[in-house]
Amino acid sequence: xxxxxxxxxxxxxxxxxxxxxxxxxxxxxxxxxxxxxxxxxxxxxxxxxxxxxxxxxxxxxxxxxxxxxxxxxxxxxxxxxxxxxxxxxxxxxxxxxxxxxxxxxxxxxxxxxxxxxxxxxxxxxxxxxxxxxxxxxxxxxxxxxxxxxxxxxxxxxxxxxxxxxxxxxxxxxxxxxxxxxxxxxxxxxxxxxxxxxxxxxxxxxxxxxxxxxxxxxxxxxxxxxxxxxxxxxxxxxxxxxxxxxxxxxxxxxxxxxxxxxxxxxxxxxxxxxxxxxxxxxxxxxxxxxxxxxxxxxxxxxxxxxxxxxxxxxxxxxxxxxxxxxxxxxxxxxxxxxxxxxxxxxxxxxxxxxxxxxxxxxxxxxxxxxxxxxxxxxxxxxxxxxxxxxxxxxxxxxxxxxxxxxxxxxxxxxxxxxxxxxxxxxxxxxxxxxxxxxxxxxxxxxxxxxxxxxxxxxxxxxxxxxxxxxxxxxxxxxxxxxxxxxxxxxxxxxxxxxxxxxxxxxxxxxxxxxxxxxxxxxxxxxxxxxxxxxxxxxxxxxxxxxxxxxxxxxxxxxxxxxxxxxxxxxxxxxxxxxxxxxxxxxxxxxxxxxxxxxxxxxxxxxxxxxxxxxxxxxxxxxxxxxxxxxxxxxxxxxxxxxxxxxxxxxxxxxxxxxxxxxxxxxxxxxxxxxxxxxxxxxxxxxxxxxxxxxxxxxxxxxxxxxxxxxxxxxxxxxxxxxxxxxxxxxxxxxxxxxxxxxxxxxxxxxxxxxxxxxxxxxxxxxxxxxxxxxxxxxxxxxxxxxxxxxxxxxxxxxxxxxxxxxx
Numbered sequence: 001x002x003x004x005x006x007x008x009x010x011x012x013x014x015x016x017x018x019x020x021x022x023x024x025x026x027x028x029x030x031x032x033x034x035x036x037x038x039x040x041x042x043x044x045x046x047x048x049x050x051x052x053x054x055x056x057x058x059x060x061x062x063x064x065x066x067x068x069x070x071x072x073x074x075x076x077x078x079x080x081x082x083x084x085x086x087x088x089x090x091x092x093x094x095x096x097x098x099x100x101x102x103x104x105x106x107x108x109x110x111x112x113x114x115x116x117x118x119x120x121x122x123x124x125x126x127x128x129x130x131x132x133x134x135x136x137x138x139x140x141x142x143x144x145x146x147x148x149x150x151x152x153x154x155x156x157x158x159x160x161x162x163x164x165x166x167x168x169x170x171x172x173x174x175x176x177x178x179x180x181x182x183x184x185x186x187x188x189x190x191x192x193x194x195x196x197x198x199x200x201x202x203x204x205x206x207x208x209x210x211x212x213x214x215x216x217x218x219x220x221x222x223x224x225x226x227x228x229x230x231x232x233x234x235x236x237x238x239x240x241x242x243x244x245x246x247x248x249x250x251x252x253x254x255x256x257x258x259x260x261x262x263x264x265x266x267x268x269x270x271x272x273x274x275x276x277x278x279x280x281x282x283x284x285x286x287x288x289x290x291x292x293x294x295x296x297x298x299x300x301x302x303x304x305x306x307x308x309x310x311x312x313x314x315x316x317x318x319x320x321x322x323x324x325x326x327x328x329x330x331x332x333x334x335x336x337x338x339x340x341x342x343x344x345x346x347x348x349x350x351x352x353x354x355x356x357x358x359x360x361x362x363x364x365x366x367x368x369x370x371x372x373x374x375x376x377x378x379x380x381x382x383x384x385x386x387x388x389x390x391x392x393x394x395x396x397x398x399x400x401x402x403x404x405x406x407x408x409x410x411x412x413x414x415x416x417x418x419x420x421x422x423x424x425x426x427x428x429x430x431x432x433x434x435x436x437x438x439x440x441x442x443x444x445x446x447x448x449x450x451x452x453x454x455x456x457x458x459x460x461x462x463x464x465x466x467x468x469x470x471x472x473x474x475x476x477x478x479x480x481x482x483x484x485x486x487x488x489x490x491x492x493x494x495x496x497x498x499x500x501x502x503x504x505x506x507x508x509x510x511x512x513x514x515x516x517x518x519x520x521x522x523x524x525x526x527x528x529x530x531x532x533x534x535x536x537x538x539x540x541x542x543x544x545x546x547x548x549x550x551x552x553x554x555x556x557x558x559x560x561x562x563x564x565x566x567x568x569x570x571x572x573x574x575x576x577x578x579x580x581x582x583x584x585x586x587x588x589x590x591x592x593x594x595x596x597x598x599x600x601x602x603x604x605x606x607x608x609x610x611x612x613x614x615x616x617x618x619x620x621x622x623x624x625x626x627x628x629x630x631x632x633x634x635x636x637x638x639x640x641x642x643x644x645x646x647x648x649x650x651x652x653x654x655x656x657x658x659x660x661x662x663x664x665x666x667x668x669x670x671x672x673x674x675x676x677x678x679x680x681x682x683x684x685x686x687x688x689x690x691x692x693x694x695x696x697x698x699x700x701x702x703x704x705x706x707x708x709x710x711x712x713x714x715x716x717x718x719x720x721x722x723x724x725x726x727x728x729x730x731x732x733x734x735x736x737x738x739x740x741x742x743x744x745x746x747x748x749x750x751x752x753x754x755x756x757x758x759x760x761x762x763x764x765x766x767x768x769x770x771x772x773x774x775x776x777x778x779x780x781x782x783x784x785x786x787x788x789x790x791x792x793x794x795x796x797x798x799x800x801x802x803x804x805x806x
Contacts, residue, residue, distance in 0.1 A: 031065045031121070031689075033333075034658075035251050035267075037152045038063075038123060041145035045155065046136055049248035052688065053658045058189070059129025059241030061248065063149065064122040067689065069362065072122050074112040076100060079134045081141050083149075084120035090150040092120060099125070099138045121149070128189075128241045151333060153325045154268040157249040159242070161261045162190040165198035182206075184226070184237065191242035191263070195234045202226045203237050207626045210243030212236050212250045218274065219254045219265075222246075223663060224627035236263070252278060269325040272332035273316050279339035280309050286346040292779030293786070294729035297346050298701075305342035309335045340662065340694075347665050347698035348786070352718040352794075354649040354678025354706040356383035356620065358436060360685050361395055364412065366421045373425040376684060379692045380700025381431065383649075385512045385680070386422050388435035389498055392442040392451030395419055396506075400497040407452040423506060432706060434510035434589065435502050439495060439571075441515035445480035453484070453494070460484050460491035462519060462530035468548060476527040477520035485530045486518060486567040487538060492574070499575060503583035509709065510587035510618070511579065517568055517603035524552065530564075539563055564604040569613075576615040587708055589618035591651065594634035596641055611642045618647040618708050620680045626657065628670030639675035645800045647708040650676040655686040661694035668699050673789060677707050677796070711797040712753055715761070718794045719750045722787060733783035734772070741771045742787075758802050765795045 031051065038046045038061070049060050052068040056078065064072045072080065079099025083092035098104035100111050114122050123141075125133040141147065163171040166185035173187035184205035186192045194203045203211060205225040213221040215233035227235050236256075238246045249265040250256065253274030257264045283306050290297050312335035320328035357376065363369045376384060388395050393410040396419040402408040419435070426433040440462070443451030450472075454461050458472065462483040467473045475481045484491040499511060521528045531548050539560065540546045547560045572590070579588050592599060592607040599605035610616050619642065623634035635650045642648065650671040654664035664681070671679050681687065695701075707714035723746050730739040745768035752761035769791045772784045 031067065032063045032149045033151070035152065035248065036063075036149050037155060039148040039150070040140040041142070041147060042140055044136070044140040046133065046140075047152070047155065047157065047248040048149070049244050050658055052686070056124060056126035057128075057241065057244045058126060059133060060124075060126045060244045061133055062124045062126075064116050064124055066116050066118050066121075068116060069685070071113050071115050072124055074114075074124055074126075076111040076113070078124060078126040079111055079137045080114050080125070081123040081137060081147075082114050082117060082120065083123060083147065084117050086146060090148050092147050092149065094141055094143050094145045094147060095120075096143055097137065097141045099134045100127075101132075101134055101138050105143065129244070130241075151272070151329050152267050153329055154266075156264060156266045157245075158262055158264045159191065159245055159249075161193050161236075161258065161263050162187075162242075164193045165195055165200075166192055186237055186239055189240040189242060191236065191238045191245070193234055193236055193258070194229050196229055196231050198229070200229055202228050203235050205237050207624060207630055209237055209239040210246050211238070212246055214256045217256055219250050219252055219256060220278070222250065222252055223660065226627075226629075251275070269316075269320050269328040269332070272329045272336075273313070273320060276309070276313050276316065276332045276335035276339060279336045279343070280306065280313060283309070283339045283342035283346070286343050289779075289782070290346045290348075293782035294725065294733040294779070295346075295348055295783075295786070296725060296728060297348070302342045302345035305338050305345060309338035309342060311335075312338060341697060343662065344665065344694045344698035345701075348669065349699055349702040349704075350672070350718075350790070351702050351704050351721050352707060352714040353672065353704050354383060354618075354647070354680075354708065355381045355700060355704055356385055356434075356649055356678070356680035357381045357687070358385045358387070358651075358680065358683040358685075360387045360390075360683070361413075361418055361422065362685075363418065366416070369418060369421045370425050373422070373429060373431070375692070377429045377431060379687070379695045380703070381681075381684075382704055382706050383432045383434060383509075383680075384422070384426055384684075385434050385436040386419070387438075388419060388502070389437045390441075391438070391444065391448045392453040393448075394498065396502075398498060398501060400494075400501045401452075404494050404497070405456045406494075419506060423508060427507070430703075432509035432709065434512045434587070435506075435508055436512045436514055437495075437499065437502075439513050439516045440484045440486055440491075440518075441481060442484055443482035445474055450482055454482055457490070457494075459532075459534070460488050460494070461532065462486070463532040463535075464519070464521075464526070465524065465528040465531050465548070466526040468531045475519045475529075477522065481519060483515070483519045483529070485532045485535055486564070486571060487530065487535045488532065492571055495571075496575060496578060500578060500582060503579060503586055508583075508586060510589055511575075512620075513572070513575070513588070513590040516572065516590050516592075517599070517605035518564060520602050521604070522602050561604065565600065565606050565609075568604055569606050569609055569615075572610050572615045573613065587617040588615070589620060589649075590616050591620050591622055594621035594623050594638055594650070596637070608641050611646050616646075618649060620649045620651045622651045622653075622682075623671070624653055625667075626659065626663070628663075628666040631667045632670040632674035635671045635674035635676045644796045645803050647800070648676045649678045649680045650674075651680040651682050653682050655684070655688065655691055656682050658686070658688075659691075661688075661690045664691050665694050665699050675793075677793065678704075707797045711801040712756075712758070715794045715797050716750060716753050718790055718797075719746050719753070722746055722790055722794075723750075725783075725787065729783055733775070733780040738771060738773065742768050745771060753798075758798050758805075762795060762798045762802070765791055765798065769795075 034050050036048045050062045053062050081097035082095040084095050086093050096109045098109040098111050116122050125137050166174050168175045168181050171185050174185035175181050184203045186205050209225050211227045212219045229235050253271035255266040287302050312331050316328045316331035395410050395413050396417050397409045423433045442453045461472050462485040518529045545556050550557050596608050621638045623631040625631045631652050652667040668679050705714050726739050726743050745764050749761045749764035775781050
């Protein structure tokens with residue numbers, strides 16, 4: 001589904017690397033948190049950068065808990081220690097430890113992908129840091145040791161700054177082969193300082209790193225990239241392992257000192273108290289803004305959490321004053337958690353929007369599936385994209401697969417039909433179930449190798465340019481991956497037979513096409529696809545030239561590109577025809593790259609053309625950004641290209657990236673404001689408990705209906721919600737006469753929808769929008785902006801339904 005390339009280095013984000021999530025088999029100790037400190041038996045300490053990250057960044061120190069899944073899913077190039085909790089709080093006994101730097105003391109021990117004990121955790125380190133954290137693990141941790149993981153009371157860490165206010169001249173490592181700066185002139189594995197002296201308003205960096213803002217020698221903000229540079233301060237920006245260092249050490253409230261090129265971060269009880277103070281102030285500001293803009297939110301519950309936070313914060317200050325630094329830290333952490341809960345409760349929650357999540361089914365019993373669905377329901381989702389065909393296998397017993405000589409079902413799911421259980425359970429909870437299909441991606445060296453499809457039918461394989469005349473190899477640009485050739489008729493027919501089986505044999509709500517593209521085909525000299533015998537012969541018979549002989553400078557190169565684009569587009573069109581014939585009630589959606597040019601140039605994916613031809617009902621544009629601004633920008637690009645008559649559920653990646661719960665909510669708000677009809681969160685398997693709480697208490701606390709399935713019904717729900725909001729806004733955000741006119745227009749639109757007069761309803765919605773005006777005061781202006789957004793969204797849904805009925 002996704003592939004992001006960072007400047008100077010490839011950063012793989014692959015669905016095939018998903019890790020399962022599920023309840024622990026037994027009671028587990030209180031889980032560690034990012035920023036905690038690991039203390040070895042000899043007293044040596046190591047800061048923890050992340051908990052349950054979907055992939056370890058360079059030089060990362062991570063802890064994996066039972067919530068992550070059965071194993072850590074890491075590679076064998078780092079090192080891991082398996083820890084079981086002891087009776088003492090925060091204490092663990094080392095069961096085994098091994099790194100790539102030396103042979104394991106026991107041949108059964110592993111350097112990566114260790115099983116996570118139900119009553120413990122796994123400490124995991126990756127290569128790429130200086131000093132090497134793998135060497136630290138090797139030298140300080142032994143099997144049988146008792147170690148501790150606890151919040152940090154005090155620690156100091158130092159590193160080196162690579163560049164200050166970099167330019168192409170002053171920072172050659174920050175430029176590409178053509179002499180042009182990478183974004184922000186920040187190079188791979190660099191830590192850069194940006195000051196006001198640079199005359200930059202922002203750092204200009206891309207989404208592949210981590211940044212913190214320092215004011216008065218203290219970290220005041222963190223996360224994301226392209227941060228604003230303060231007049232009286234600076235921004236520190238790290239790529240790769242340097243970003244990991246900032247994430248672990250330059251936490252909110254940390255003291256920062258710079259001496260020449262040496263950067264030192266100090267964390268102590270004052271850091272924890274400062275973080276709680278900032279969180280409480282933020283919650284208060286959000287509550288004030290929500291009230292001033294007449295936003296409907298549980299103000300009493302938000303105030304209750306803020307009061308609890310203030311009380312804990314007072315206790316933390318008192319403990320610090322008496323010298324109880326450890327107690328102060330513990331209390332400050334509690335205060336911050338309560339303050340963050342208060343902030344979540346001030347978030348807007350809309351009753352009509354799509355709320356999708358991608359789920360890899362690891363459950364092997366009906367009871368386990370039901371338990372997972374309970375959690376999905378509690379988190380507020382109304383759509384599940386269930387990974388149903390992946391790694392070349394189906395999770396359901398497939399007669400179509402068996403007829404093609406392919407395994408009938410995933411081996412670990414033989415004995416029952418999990419898809420049917422998922423469908424029944426989702427529907428019982430009012431959740432839509434859409435099988436998520438890896439369309440042309442069928443194998444990976446990291447998991448199943450070639451996979452069952454290419455093992456049975458090697459002639460269906462997509463062949464990259466460098467492998468012509470050689471044994472089939474995996475993708476260069478998407479390491480380890482194997483794809484079907486989208487041109488081969490038998491391969492196309494096989495995938496379509498599986499889709500037909502899903503549509504005819506199961507009461508599904510939709511089909512979600514993923515990997516509906518060629519593999520990444522740049523650089524074309526090596527990674528270009530597909531040069532299979534079939535593709536070469538067919539193209540030559542049509543156009544008189546072997547595509548293997550073409551280069552981008554040849555006139556026929558564009559014809560070759562267009563031919564590959566059409567192979568994908570025609571496949572989507574054929575699926576659409578089949579869907580309309582056998583299951584017209586089933587929605588057809590696709591996961592696509594938000595940048596249409598990127599999708600065309602690298603993967604021959606013309607999703608804009610699919611929309612123009614009416615081939616898909618919903619697009620989930622994959623937005624890999626780390627901030628609300630970046631995902632909003634992707635949404636705006638997609639909305640502008642597809643117009644008003646296509647449902648968009650922008651896919652954001654906060655769970656996969658391990659983003660803070662606040663960032664997850666901010667991205668959901670941003671895509672809605674930018675014109676998305678909802679959002680998809682990738683992925684359920686990485687959703688943390690904190691993120692789930694933020695959804696339940698915040699953006700998803702009100703149940704919602706998805707518009708694509710019943711646009712008229714969703715429009716009615718949206719209008720009723722707006723009527724309630726207008727009633728609550730009169731005399732505060734709108735004057736009484738304006739409120740009365742707007743309410744009358746909304747009621748007229750609602751009556752028109754009730755009698756199926758959609759055109760009349762659309763006109764009334766437009767009139768309501770015109771009556772709102774443009775207030776100058778910030779609170780009323782924010783209220784009107786929300787109402788305008790929702791009226792525009794409702795108008796889109798009505799217009800889309802009108803177009804469908806023509």
